[in-house]
Amino acid sequence: xxxxxxxxxxxxxxxxxxxxxxxxxxxxxxxxxxxxxxxxxxxxxxxxxxxxxxxxxxxxxxxxxxxxxxxxxxxxxxxxxxxxxxxxxxxxxxxxxxxxxxxxxxxxxxxxxxxxxx
Amino acid sequence: xxxxxxxxxxxxxxxxxxxxxxxxxxxxxxxxxxxxxxxxxxxxxxxxxxxxxxxxxxxxxxxxxxxxxxxxxxxxxxxxxxxxxxxxxxxxxxxxxxxxxxxxxxxxxxx
Numbered sequence: 001x002x003x004x005x006x007x008x009x010x011x012x013x014x015x016x017x018x019x020x021x022x023x024x025x026x027x028x029x030x031x032x033x034x035x036x037x038x039x040x041x042x043x044x045x046x047x048x049x050x051x052x053x054x055x056x057x058x059x060x061x062x063x064x065x066x067x068x069x070x071x072x073x074x075x076x077x078x079x080x081x082x083x084x085x086x087x088x089x090x091x092x093x094x095x096x097x098x099x100x101x102x103x104x105x106x107x108x109x110x111x112x113x114x115x116x117x118x
Numbered sequence: 119x120x121x122x123x124x125x126x127x128x129x130x131x132x133x134x135x136x137x138x139x140x141x142x143x144x145x146x147x148x149x150x151x152x153x154x155x156x157x158x159x160x161x162x163x164x165x166x167x168x169x170x171x172x173x174x175x176x177x178x179x180x181x182x183x184x185x186x187x188x189x190x191x192x193x194x195x196x197x198x199x200x201x202x203x204x205x206x207x208x209x210x211x212x213x214x215x216x217x218x219x220x221x222x223x224x225x226x227x228x229x
Contacts, residue, residue: 001221004161042122042207042219043162056216091161106152107163107217 004110012116018080021113025094034077035091087117119130120145120212124220139193139223146186149211156205170172198227
């Protein structure tokens with residue numbers, strides 16, 4: 001079974017530029033998550049999708065970050081414009097949805113995209 | 119608001135030793151607790167998932183326990199090997215229904 005795929009693996013941009021990350025979850029996984037992991041810290045949830053609907057985006061800086069999952073499969077996360085403090089690893093994860101209780105399900109993570117903002 | 123703490127931040131032990139990694143959480147009304155491994159520059163690999171109704175889970179040389187009343191979980195690694203060197207993260211889902219991570223314990227196994 002293929003795992004969660006992410007691209008690109010690395011990205012270096014100047015501040016105020018835009019960047020987009022792509023994620024393809026495990027086949028059949030209805031729930032998709034984007035996390036931000038700053039060096040030395042645990043991942044922090046940015047946004048959670050259930051199929052193509054947003055379940056939780058309370059920690060997403062909506063003035064500069066946006067995410068979509070148009071067909072309930074792939075997802076993109078965009079930052080526009082980027083700031084120095086956005087330098088981090090952006091992780092995508094997915095999980096099955098059983099009986100409507102996604103919170104009980106094991107999350108599987110992709111390799112992440114390491115973003116450096118100069 | 120759930121807070122997850124892992125102490126120590128780093129641990130170094132000789133190869134072959136049994137060891138315990140600790141995780142504590144503030145909200146005992148958790149739905150589950152998950153242990154992950156993260157290698158440098160890589161994503162997270164799920165090791166064990168314990169549902170709130172369970173007390174422990176085992177996979178090979180790994181055993182994770184859960185004590186909701188005390189707000190603690192431990193990850194026991196038997197007969198450690200250099201390949202076990204990595205950062206180990208615990209995370210729990212509680213009232214806010216999102217996975218909240220600790221900061222991790224960086225484990226080094228010395229040959």
